[in-house]
Amino acid sequence: MxxxxxxxxxxxxxxxxxxxxxxxxxxxxxxxxxxxxxxxxxxxxxxxxxxxxxxxxxxxxxxxxxxxxxxxxxxxxxxxxxxxxxxxxxxxxxxxxxxxxxxxxxxxxxxxxxxxxxxxxxxxxxxxxxxxxxxxxxxxxxxxxxxxxxxxxxxxxxxxxxxxxxxxxxxxxxxxxxxxxxxxxxxxxxxxxxxxxxxxxxxxxxxxxxxxxxxxxxxxxxxxxxxxxxxxxxxxxxxxxxxxxxxxxxxxxxxxxxxxxxxxxxxxxxxxxxxxxxxxxxxxxxxxxxxxxxxxxxxxxxxxxxxxxxxxxxxxxxxxxxxxxxxxxxxxxxxxxxxxxxxxxxxxxxxxxxxxxxxxxxDLFWHFPAYLESYTDNGKGFRAKPYTSVRSGKWKLIYYYENENTELFDLDKDPLEEYDLSCVNEEMVSILKKKIFSWIERVNAPVPTKLNPYYEGD
CATH class of the missing domain: 3.40.720.10 (Alkaline Phosphatase, subunit A)
Incomplete structure (x- = not known):
């Protein structure tokens, strides 16, 4: 070849x-x-x-x-x-x-x-x-x-x-x-x-x-x-x-x-x-x-x-x-x-x-340090809040910046992402979070940290 x-x-x-x-x-x-x-x-x-x-x-x-x-x-x-x-x-x-x-x-x-x-x-x-x-x-x-x-x-x-x-x-x-x-x-x-x-x-x-x-x-x-x-x-x-x-x-x-x-x-x-x-x-x-x-x-x-x-x-x-x-x-x-x-x-x-x-x-990464309103409920909700995500093999982790919480999915078994495994596979969460933080440093990705003074809570 x-x-x-x-x-x-x-x-x-x-x-x-x-x-x-x-x-x-x-x-x-x-x-x-x-x-x-x-x-x-x-x-x-x-x-x-x-x-x-x-x-x-x-x-x-x-x-x-x-x-x-x-x-x-x-x-x-x-x-x-x-x-x-x-x-x-x-x-x-x-x-x-x-x-x-x-x-x-x-x-x-x-x-x-x-x-x-x-x-x-x-x-x-x-x-x-x-x-x-x-x-x-x-x-x-x-x-x-x-x-x-x-x-x-x-x-x-x-x-x-x-x-x-x-x-x-x-x-x-x-x-x-x-x-x-x-x-x-x-x-x-x-x-x-x-x-x-x-x-x-x-x-x-x-x-x-x-x-x-x-x-x-x-x-x-x-x-x-x-x-x-x-x-x-x-x-x-x-x-x-x-x-x-x-x-x-x-x-x-x-x-x-x-x-x-x-x-x-x-x-x-x-x-x-x-x-x-x-x-x-x-x-x-x-x-x-x-x-x-x-x-x-x-x-x-x-x-x-x-x-x-x-x-x-x-x-x-x-x-x-x-x-x-x-x-x-x-x-x-x-x-x-x-x-x-x-x-x-x-x-x-x-x-x-x-x-x-x-x-x-x-690994594949996505970085979205912004907010995007919903198409439904007259835009009162959100399609996305600030996050970084990674796909590593069959695993996908979404890391959210507002509360530093995560969602973990096994895409082979759960292509519809219905079952968040963050609480039952903390080891994989830790591994993928390290990958995300390492990638953020490598590409110099800016992350949101400043609080919004107009925020009234969910």
Whole structure:
């Protein structure tokens, strides 16, 4: 088996990375939806390699995307949440959260810059959420040759042309269009155009297609909604409009894969499908895991992941090895340059993809020194209070800063995280707390300690 460095010297593959927004673990057919239809994503899962323990590095959008784009955990770049960090009822927040950074700092290398310096033509289409081109923090300043629609927006200004909100803010690069045009379809068309322009050029290409779907607002073309209104609802999934949004996302995957095939470049193009964080409950139901977007439980950061790497991945191969979206930077740097930068936190997962290894032994960490209000009870409760968590093998520990309490779960026996074992396995709690504190010191993670003067108790 060729090493990554030697492989890269022989053949530089095109890379297409499709990032869904808020797509839950069970929101596709191949991951068990009983209502949504995703034949194109399912087909890709049959052609590529499926990871059943794939994680985002944060439970909501901006920090997850910053980690993905930089290959670094949240303490390295300071994007811990979608600002502000002090969300929710201030009288219920015991601690003052750590200040949050909104844009990815200019001194932090990006995946776009990695591909660019290795001779790639780089295109960004869709949601950036890490800055803006006007001040040098957008895609065009971070290694991308083309940027369509990428700016600070975390929520789409509108899902319909002219893609503007009521304040007159519009997604860039989408000025020309037709009434009724749907954002997911338009972004797909822009991505197809980039692929066509790049397919037979002198340079290989890297396309980052970052959809806004299926993020709120929940809206979709009525013709597709009508289809699901007539369909028998599932036990877990019942929302016809959300189902229609999922279908438009799936159609996008089908069109991207289709144009790659029709241009004759499928043997030289890596296709990756992923989501930035877990599904947003109660809009959807992440029924095989606990919780959803923004929460410290598996539903917050377990996501679908498919990798189709020609001549490397085996069709239909399934891996249960835990992987994280910070791993992509390390993997591609090793593939392109034969090394992994000391500043990176991810690992090279090529040995998993090529079946050289079936597992990689390491711990995964999440750090959230902020507050995030609940989607239910009018936002009076919280999806998350300040915590750090670790997954080490089958064990997961969540350490909460307000009262220094913990939750311990055996994910092999208890994937729904129903049984907190902190009180019955104090030895494992002690082991994992030491891992957390050691990691905090290693990455210089800031932790909240100052008391909130407005706190009135729970």
């Amino acid at each position: 060729l090493s990554c460095a030697l492989y890269a010297q022989n053949k530089r593959m095109n890379v297409v990375f499709i990032m869904a927004d808020d797509l839950g673990l069970n929101d596709t057919g191949y991951t068990g939806s009983d209502f949504y239809e995703t034949p194109n994503i399912d087909k890709l899962s049959e052609e590529g390699m499926v990871f059943t323990n794939a994680y985002s590095s944060a439970a909501n959008s901006a920090p997850s995307r910053a980690c993905f784009m930089s290959g670094m955990y949240t303490p390295r770049h300071g994007i811990f949440t979608v600002s502000p960090p002090d969300r929710g009822d201030r009288t219920k927040r015991k601690l003052i959260p750590i200040p949050n950074v909104e844009d990815l700092r200019k001194d932090i290398p990006t995946m776009g810059e990695l591909f660019k310096r290795n001779g790639y033509r780089c295109g960004h289409v869709g949601k950036w959420h890490l800055g803006d081109d006007e001040d040098g923090t957008g895609p065009l300043s971070r290694g991308f040759d083309v940027n369509v629609a990428g700016g600070r927006a975390g929520t789409p200004y509108s899902y319909y042309y002219p893609y503007c909100n009521n304040k007159g803010m519009c997604h860039i690069g989408l000025e020309k269009g037709k009434q009724g045009e749907y954002l997911t379809d338009r972004l797909t068309d822009e991505a197809v155009a980039f692929i066509k322009e790049s397919a037979h050029g002198e340079k290989p290409f890297f396309l980052y297609l970052a959809h806004h779907a299926v993020h709120t607002p929940i809206t979709a073309p009525q013709s597709i909604v009508d289809k699901y209104e007539k369909k028998v609802k599932g036990k877990y999934h019942t929302n016809s409009v959300y189902a229609a949004m999922v279908e438009t996302l799936d159609n996008s995957v089908g069109k991207i894969c289709g144009i790659i095939d029709s241009l004759g470049i499928s043997d030289n193009t890596i296709i990756i499908f992923n989501s930035d964080n877990g599904g947003s409950e109660p809009i959807t139901d992440n029924y095989t895991v606990r919780g959803g977007k923004g929460m410290p439980y598996e539903g917050g950061n377990r996501v679908p992941l498919i990798v189709k790497w020609p001549d490397v991945t085996k069709a239909g191969k399934i891996s249960d090895c835990p992987v994280n979206n910070i791993d992509f930077f390390s993997t591609f740097q090793m593939y392109l340059e034969g090394k992994i930068g000391d500043e990176l936190d991810g690992t090279d997962i090529y040995p998993l993809l090529s079946n050289e290894k079936s597992s990689i032994e390491r």
